Amino acid sequence: MCGIIGYTGTLDAKKVIIDGLKELEYRGYDSAGIALMRKDQPEDPIYIMKEAGPVSVLEESTKGDEVASTCGIGHTRWATHGGVTDQNAHPHTTGRVTLIHNGIIENYRELINSYNLEDSLISETDSEVALRIIDYYYNKYQDPYRAIKKSVGIIRGSYSFCILFSNIPGKIFCIRNVSPLVAGVSEKGSLIASDLTALLPYTRDYFVLPEHTIAVLDPDGITLQDLEGNEVQPEMLHADWDVESVKKGGYPHFMLKEINEQPEAMHNTLKPRLQDGLPDFSEEGIPDSLFQDCREVCIIACGTANYAGMVGKSIMELILRIPVSVHIASEFRYEDPLIDDKTLCIVISQSGETIDTLEGMKIAMKKGAKTISIVNVKGSTIARESDYVLYTHAGPEISVASTKAYTVQLAALYLLACRMAYVRGVYDKEQASAFMNEVLMVVPVITEVLKNIVGMKHVSEKMMKAKDAFYIGRSLDYAFSLEGALKLKEISYVHAEAYPAGELKHGTIALIENGTPVVAIATQEKIYEKTISNVREVKARGAFVTLITKKGKEVGPEVCDIHLEIPDIADQFTVFPVAVMLQLIAYYTADGKGLDVDKPRNLAKSVTVE
Numbered sequence: 001m002c003g004i005i006g007y008t009g010t011l012d013a014k015k016v017i018i019d020g021l022k023e024l025e026y027r028g029y030d031s032a033g034i035a036l037m038r039k040d041q042p043e044d045p046i047y048i049m050k051e052a053g054p055v056s057v058l059e060e061s062t063k064g065d066e067v068a069s070t071c072g073i074g075h076t077r078w079a080t081h082g083g084v085t086d087q088n089a090h091p092h093t094t095g096r097v098t099l100i101h102n103g104i105i106e107n108y109r110e111l112i113n114s115y116n117l118e119d120s121l122i123s124e125t126d127s128e129v130a131l132r133i134i135d136y137y138y139n140k141y142q143d144p145y146r147a148i149k150k151s152v153g154i155i156r157g158s159y160s161f162c163i164l165f166s167n168i169p170g171k172i173f174c175i176r177n178v179s180p181l182v183a184g185v186s187e188k189g190s191l192i193a194s195d196l197t198a199l200l201p202y203t204r205d206y207f208v209l210p211e212h213t214i215a216v217l218d219p220d221g222i223t224l225q226d227l228e229g230n231e232v233q234p235e236m237l238h239a240d241w242d243v244e245s246v247k248k249g250g251y252p253h254f255m256l257k258e259i260n261e262q263p264e265a266m267h268n269t270l271k272p273r274l275q276d277g278l279p280d281f282s283e284e285g286i287p288d289s290l291f292q293d294c295r296e297v298c299i300i301a302c303g304t305a306n307y308a309g310m311v312g313k314s315i316m317e318l319i320l321r322i323p324v325s326v327h328i329a330s331e332f333r334y335e336d337p338l339i340d341d342k343t344l345c346i347v348i349s350q351s352g353e354t355i356d357t358l359e360g361m362k363i364a365m366k367k368g369a370k371t372i373s374i375v376n377v378k379g380s381t382i383a384r385e386s387d388y389v390l391y392t393h394a395g396p397e398i399s400v401a402s403t404k405a406y407t408v409q410l411a412a413l414y415l416l417a418c419r420m421a422y423v424r425g426v427y428d429k430e431q432a433s434a435f436m437n438e439v440l441m442v443v444p445v446i447t448e449v450l451k452n453i454v455g456m457k458h459v460s461e462k463m464m465k466a467k468d469a470f471y472i473g474r475s476l477d478y479a480f481s482l483e484g485a486l487k488l489k490e491i492s493y494v495h496a497e498a499y500p501a502g503e504l505k506h507g508t509i510a511l512i513e514n515g516t517p518v519v520a521i522a523t524q525e526k527i528y529e530k531t532i533s534n535v536r537e538v539k540a541r542g543a544f545v546t547l548i549t550k551k552g553k554e555v556g557p558e559v560c561d562i563h564l565e566i567p568d569i570a571d572q573f574t575v576f577p578v579a580v581m582l583q584l585i586a587y588y589t590a591d592g593k594g595l596d597v598d599k600p601r602n603l604a605k606s607v608t609v610e
């Protein structure tokens, strides 16, 4: 996700903005840029410098430029639409309007067509499309408020915009939907930024810009008005955190921040791919023939991405009734796999750089399979080398333990499963859009789970003292438990095994002793009773059982010690709230043990060795 800053006041704007960008760089940094309003050149008021690379490159390039300016905007980019190039870097400018953007414009293709923009766009970004719309209405109305109001009525998606109008000196216009913006006023001027880190050197008093509210910054203060023109009073907040903790958005660790970012990441990954309620990959150029012609699906990935693949397999087989196999990439490479040109190969990787996954993909391609990668990091090797790429829009994942990347990988797999079902005639339009509607509904469900963490903290108190733990479930619940056990192992160093609940009695149940923690997942109605029988078996042998079910299940103390409930949603979608619960159990266990949650021992974020 991109970093944004705007400043207008009495200080040297270039310095304030570049310093701010450095603070925001952790949000992602494939390019950076600034736009400054010159005081001494009214005939050419806007100075822009932007380029691919970190802020240090931008700083170097602007070093010799003496710009007389006390008002400007700056941006660090984490590419979503369009490659990492100087042209795609922000700010974007046209006519009298200069803009920076964080978020994703969902209907940008539609806007290009409706406003005949195809031939005039300079970059490949959705942001430039938003800029052109605002410019169009500014030319029409000659009024910045009217232009912004009209534009945001047309633009769909998540956005925070900071805008300069070259004929309105010293003022910055801002508005947001979903994507964050915080603002504050100091003795030296007014500031706005995508997070508090950039504001703190100047003020600790700030407010969160309410959505759909236009903020206008000038050197003396900030005024707010809603889209009806009514004045809005912001709710002032005071930050007493240190700068390090603010980079984590006030969370003690990136992992917790990233867990909490899941609703937004899901929204950003799903929404741009839905047209009339149906998954649509025309933006990605993925042809339907790929889905129609394949006889089977083969998923290749490592670690968490592989466990997302396991869920994808169950969902796809259930809906499509074609064989779906999931391969650990490091094994796949040496298996001489049974795939051919009738195989659709889905390659999943957060980083897009995992060497085993990359090499596995190359083998699949050599055997004639068509490849679609699901990747979070734009322009990464796997994304570039696969036949097609479906980017997840989780923003940078900094903590080594993958959390938000997992849920958006699932979201991408559900999109693919649904499109395949539709084009193969398994689902009609109504069924496909009902399915996607249920996927979208998990966004508020996740939000609800995130609001009530008491139960997960309670489980973690038991886990902290354990040497071993077990995660059990049947069918889809088993696929979820694999990821739950991995999360616990990698950050809390508690040995954890995921087991199909019905398989325990064939050996592993011998390991259950008095007090052994068992997390049992029972969200699948069809086999609910069967799973509960297995839970009773471990409980009878002294296990300390945490049971996760849908709301409304009656379970007594003979079944479990802690009962965690997720909202009552259809079986196929329970992975999302369950995943969040399991992530939080792992997080609070590791944190409670005083471990380095974000950088667990022996692990690297991107595994580029075999």
Ligand code: M6R
Residues within 6 Å of the ligand: 302, 303, 304, 305, 348, 349, 350, 351, 352, 353, 354, 357, 400, 401, 402, 403, 490, 603, 605, 606, 607
């Ligand atoms: O970048 P990738 O998704 O390809 O990474 C795959 C695994 O290395 C990764 O998921 C790893 O298992 C994480 N540490 C899990 O939290």
